[in-house]
Amino acid sequence: METLTTSLARLRFDNRFTRELPADPLHGGTTRPVNRAAYSRVQPLAVPAPQIIAWSPEVSAQLGLDDDVWTSDEAAEVFSGTRLLPGSDPHAANYGGHQFGQWAGQLGDGRAIALGEVVDRDGNHQTLQLKGAGPTPYSRRADGLAVLRSSIREFLCSEAMHHLGVPTTRALSLALTGNQVMRDMLYDGNPRLEPGAVVCRVAPSFIRFGNFQLFAARNEIEELRLLADFTIRHHFAHLLPAGAPAAPVAEGEAGLGPDVYAAWFAEVCHLSAAMVVEWMRVGFVHGVMNTDNMSIHGLTIDYGPYGWLDDYNPEWTPNTTDAAGRRYRFGHQPAVVQWNLLQLANAVYPLVGEAAPLEEALNGFGDDYTGRYRGMLRAKLGLVTDRGDDDDPLLHGLLEVLGATETDMTIFHRRLGELTVADLTRLGADPGALSAPEALGDAWYDPGTVAAEARAAAAAWLADYAQRLADEARPDDERRAAMERVNPRYVLRNYLAQEAIDAAEQGDTTLIGTLAEVLRRPYDTQPGRERFEAKRPDWARNRPGCSMLSCSS
Ligand code: AMP
Ligand code: MG
Numbered sequence: 001m002e003t004l005t006t007s008l009a010r011l012r013f014d015n016r017f018t019r020e021l022p023a024d025p026l027h028g029g030t031t032r033p034v035n036r037a038a039y040s041r042v043q044p045l046a047v048p049a050p051q052i053i054a055w056s057p058e059v060s061a062q063l064g065l066d067d068d069v070w071t072s073d074e075a076a077e078v079f080s081g082t083r084l085l086p087g088s089d090p091h092a093a094n095y096g097g098h099q100f101g102q103w104a105g106q107l108g109d110g111r112a113i114a115l116g117e118v119v120d121r122d123g124n125h126q127t128l129q130l131k132g133a134g135p136t137p138y139s140r141r142a143d144g145l146a147v148l149r150s151s152i153r154e155f156l157c158s159e160a161m162h163h164l165g166v167p168t169t170r171a172l173s174l175a176l177t178g179n180q181v182m183r184d185m186l187y188d189g190n191p192r193l194e195p196g197a198v199v200c201r202v203a204p205s206f207i208r209f210g211n212f213q214l215f216a217a218r219n220e221i222e223e224l225r226l227l228a229d230f231t232i233r234h235h236f237a238h239l240l241p242a243g244a245p246a247a248p249v250a251e252g253e254a255g256l257g258p259d260v261y262a263a264w265f266a267e268v269c270h271l272s273a274a275m276v277v278e279w280m281r282v283g284f285v286h287g288v289m290n291t292d293n294m295s296i297h298g299l300t301i302d303y304g305p306y307g308w309l310d311d312y313n314p315e316w317t318p319n320t321t322d323a324a325g326r327r328y329r330f331g332h333q334p335a336v337v338q339w340n341l342l343q344l345a346n347a348v349y350p351l352v353g354e355a356a357p358l359e360e361a362l363n364g365f366g367d368d369y370t371g372r373y374r375g376m377l378r379a380k381l382g383l384v385t386d387r388g389d390d391d392d393p394l395l396h397g398l399l400e401v402l403g404a405t406e407t408d409m410t411i412f413h414r415r416l417g418e419l420t421v422a423d424l425t426r427l428g429a430d431p432g433a434l435s436a437p438e439a440l441g442d443a444w445y446d447p448g449t450v451a452a453e454a455r456a457a458a459a460a461w462l463a464d465y466a467q468r469l470a471d472e473a474r475p476d477d478e479r480r481a482a483m484e485r486v487n488p489r490y491v492l493r494n495y496l497a498q499e500a501i502d503a504a505e506q507g508d509t510t511l512i513g514t515l516a517e518v519l520r521r522p523y524d525t526q527p528g529r530e531r532f533e534a535k536r537p538d539w540a541r542n543r544p545g546c547s548m549l550s551c552s553s
Contacts (some may be wrong), residue, residue, distance in 0.1 A: 049178025
């Protein structure tokens with residue numbers, strides 16, 4: 001192996017996942033069932049013309065890399081899968097999952113290859129994973145590759161989510177491969193060649209609910225226990241009983257015990273509630289919340305046909321593959337998380353041995369989520385007092401008003417913060433004044449079509465809100481500042497991502513960088529960047545890529 005000349009030489013691998021968990025005895029190989037194994041070792045594909053087109057300065061620094069590494073051939077080779085770093089142990093994980101409510105059996109990393117775990121500058125382990133680096137035993141009928149458009153979407157969105165304060169996997173880099181990949185984007189019989197790309201994703205681990213489910217479904221209870229012990233030991237170490245052995249528990253040993261597994265499951269419930277409430281805060285719709293796309297860490301994972309609410313509509317999903325049932329629509333996401341947790345509970349049941357603690361944690365999810373959700377909406381409104389469920393009429397009334405008037409969710413909340421209590425009181429008494437751009441007009445998609453009744457309801461809500469603010473007597477500027485910390489000015493609007501994709505497919509990648517830059521400070525007002533906060537233009541209303549996406553990626 002040639003020696004590395006850049007700061008990539010500093011990356012230190014410590015591959016706990018492959019060292020401690022059962023491996024598939026075959027390396028690589030074709031699509032097949034893999035039993036009694038957490039992963040298969042595979043080799044990423046070498047690509048003809050690797051080129052880095054975007055990278056995250058924060059993730060790069062976290063890993064101890066210097067910025068100038070990103071202009072080197074070494075980085076392009078390493079993060080496209082063409083060159084292996086010393087100490088890496090590339091592998092694809094084995095997992096199953098429920099897809100759209102149905103058990104789908106073995107799925108696994110069909111086009112994701114983890115390079116291994118590196119120790120970051122804080123001493124934490126981070127798994128580096130290439131998405132689109134070639135086929136694995138889990139590729140089923142697909143090619144193991146990823147196209148530029150979906151890779152841009154993953155890169156931009158996962159970094160945007162991080163900077164918004166939403167728990168998420170990260171993206172280190174985005175590389176073109178020089179390969180062309182055939183895709184039928186809308187599954188309508190019109191395949192075309194698209195540029196191939198690879199994203200390097202970063203997370204403490206990529207363990208999903210589905211990793212546990214597959215072992216349980218196959219009655220591979222020993223492997224299930226090893227995976228649970230591994231996960232708890234390395235990622236939930238605060239749950240370990242005092243004096244628990246530091247070394248991994250070997251096959252045949254007793255394991256951590258029912259109480260620890262139950263406590264861990266309860267914690268996964270809390271983490272998942274904390275994640276989905278953040279999606280609801282920023283208007284993110286995941287699009288494919290299958291159990292194989294649920295991180296055990298409560299991180300947003302697998303950015304596919306996701307979308308962002310423009311106008312507030314709890315019924316909306318961007319995923320055309322889910323258009324009929326809309327299982328993964330915005331407003332249904334918390335219920336789906338709970339359903340997914342139920343599937344995880346079923347999977348870990350053999351370790352816990354009784355249903356009661358799992359049921360308790362699952363039922364607790366409802367109250368946990370509702371409490372977090374109320375608190376989140378209160379924060380979005382700048383309220384400081386907590387009136388428990390007495391707040392529900394005001395909070396639910398808000399969502400009704402937003403839904404009835406085709407209101408841009410992001411712009412609305414910033415506007416609400418800018419208006420003083422005196423402004424709000426005045427508007428509450430004068431429905432006719434609401435269409436002014438500096439009132440709510442800017443947030444409405446079509447002020448001309450807002451019916452008198454909806455206008456009156458909006459005014460009535462503003463009057464109630466103003467009254468509540470008057471009761472709290474918080475100074476206007478203090479409330480505004482607090483609201484601007486939870487209500488972003490910039491989100492990755494669907495049409496903006498599509499503009500970056502259109503330009504990149506024509507060879508111009510500057511908009512990717514600009515968007516990434518804007519979205520690093522989503523709560524700050526950035527003069528000169530007004531275009532990135534504008535509501536969805538009319539051309540994007542029904543355009544593929546903007547409001548309609550399929551799983552083809
Ligand atoms: P997703 O809907 O992206 O979460 O994918 C579901 C399953 O299909 C996972 O096992 C993926 O690894 C696999 N998959 C998706 N796209 C591809 C592809 N192009 N090549 C191989 N496997 C894929
Ligand atoms: Mg997936």
